[in-house]
Amino acid sequence: MTGNSLSRRRFLKTSAVGGAATAATALAAPAVLAQTPLTIKMQSSWPASDIWMDFARQYIERVEKMSGGRLKFELLPAGAVVGAFQVMDGVHDGVIDAAHTVPAYWYGKHKGASLFGTGPVFGGSATTMLAWFHQGGGKELYRELTQDVLGLNVVGFFGFPMPAQPFGWFKNPVEKAADVQGFKYRTVGLAADVMQQMGMSVAQLPGGEIVPAMERGVIDAFEFNNPSSDLRFGSQDVSKHYMLSSYHQASETFEFIFNKDVYDDLDDDLKAIVEYGVEAASTANTASAMDNYSADLQKLQNEHGVTVHRTPKEILDVQLKAWDAVIPTLEADPFLKKVLDSQRAWVERVTFYELMNAADLQLAYDHYFPGKLKL
Numbered sequence: 282m283t284g285n286s287l288s289r290r291r292f293l294k295t296s297a298v299g300g301a302a303t304a305a306t307a308l309a310a311p312a313v314l315a316q317t318p319l320t321i322k323m324q325s326s327w328p329a330s331d332i333w334m335d336f337a338r339q340y341i342e343r344v345e346k347m348s349g350g351r352l353k354f355e356l357l358p359a360g361a362v363v364g365a366f367q368v369m370d371g372v373h374d375g376v377i378d379a380a381h382t383v384p385a386y387w388y389g390k391h392k393g394a395s396l397f398g399t400g401p402v403f404g405g406s407a408t409t410m411l412a413w414f415h416q417g418g419g420k421e422l423y424r425e426l427t428q429d430v431l432g433l434n435v436v437g438f439f440g441f442p443m444p445a446q447p448f449g450w451f452k453n454p455v456e457k458a459a460d461v462q463g464f465k466y467r468t469v470g471l472a473a474d475v476m477q478q479m480g481m482s483v484a485q486l487p488g489g490e491i492v493p494a495m496e497r498g499v500i501d502a503f504e505f506n507n508p509s510s511d512l513r514f515g516s517q518d519v520s521k522h523y524m525l526s527s528y529h530q531a532s533e534t535f536e537f538i539f540n541k542d543v544y545d546d547l548d549d550d551l552k553a554i555v556e557y558g559v560e561a562a563s564t565a566n567t568a569s570a571m572d573n574y575s576a577d578l579q580k581l582q583n584e585h586g587v588t589v590h591r592t593p594k595e596i597l598d599v600q601l602k603a604w605d606a607v608i609p610t611l612e613a614d615p616f617l618k619k620v621l622d623s624q625r626a627w628v629e630r631v632t633f634y635e636l637m638n639a640a641d642l643q644l645a646y647d648h649y650f651p652g653k654l655k656l
Contacts, residue, residue: 320353320355321354321379321539322362324359324379327365327381330513331510332507334356336381336535348551366487372540381537382538385471395472396617397536399471400624402531406632409628410532413628413631419624422619423439434540436539438536438559441566442534443533443535444574445531446504447523449523450520457593458599461481461502464501465500465501466483466501467483469485475528488505491503492515506530508581509573509574521588526591529600539555
């Protein structure tokens with residue numbers, strides 16, 4: 282938030298205690314000043330053209346409208362002020378007021394960050410894990426990690442349960458786990474540990490650097506997140522084999538972080554709008570993702586000659602075994618074990634209900650669109 286905005290708010294709060302004798306002459310100026318919006322500088326971790334910038338705008342539009350114009354956002358793409366992986370530092374330091382990102386982008390500070398977005402897949406979906414954040418103790422553990430363990434001057438909220446991320450883009454189809462041995466592969470967060478366990482070497486790159494790295498031969502294969510982003514990146518220009526379904530990042534969500542001083546300085550109703558605007562945007566983001574991701578997947582197939590594959594079960598089994606090897610190394614840290622224990626207990630209870638209660642959607646799809654789904 283701009284310095285002028287902060288000082289204006291302090292002036293307004295202080296001036297409210299002025300004496301009655303000056304009230305008549307003081308009324309006009311504060312009334313005018315109160316209408317001036319507070320501007321929040323938010324940087325994302327995404328290139329300007331990425332669909333996730335559109336998702337960030339959905340949040341901003343809702344917050345600005347709900348605030349009656351009292352809040353305004355200046356949304357900036359990755360690199361405008363700090364690098365894509367440095368937005369947490371930027372918010373903590375006050376270089377930017379807020380960020381739209383994912384926790385895997387700052388897991389270099391603490392591997393616990395990745396547990397809030399790209400952790401082990403015990404069987405829960407992204408919706409399951411977002412519910413864990415809100416109802417299963419995740420919010421409190423996130424506050425403990427950011428503020429107590431790391432001493433970061435931030436407040437964070439989570440929204441948009443992302444569909445499971447594709448295994449990614451390959452120059453040739455991958456049919457068994459041995460096919461990826463020695464690959465140089467792009468991913469982020471704890472997924473890097475999993476892929477290394479599978480015999481790959483990993484480059485952790487922000488979205489805008491992925492395709493150029495593939496063109497230069499720095500990497501052999503990569504994933505980012507979804508068909509729309511991949512299409513906009515130009516992934517189809519460097520690979521024609523797109524493998525969907527994976528356990529490496531199956532339950533990620535967006536992270537909305539705010540400098541704590543900036544957040545604390547807001548009036549209570551604006552704090553609520555900033556927080557619950559994430560929930561409103563989460564619904565809007567989900568609807569937009571279902572529309573765009575599915576349409577762009579068809580565009581990749583029909584207009585760009587991309588062959589879409591379902592990742593073979595053998596590879597998915599090996600991914601789970603890789604997680605089995607990674608999890609004990611994480612549990613050596615008491616905080617990480619506390620988070621993992623919390624997630625396991627939540628998934629064991631909640632996903633039992635989800636799976637027992639779920640309709641067989643594949644059976645219904647095959648009934649109405651026979652032969653369309655080839656797994």
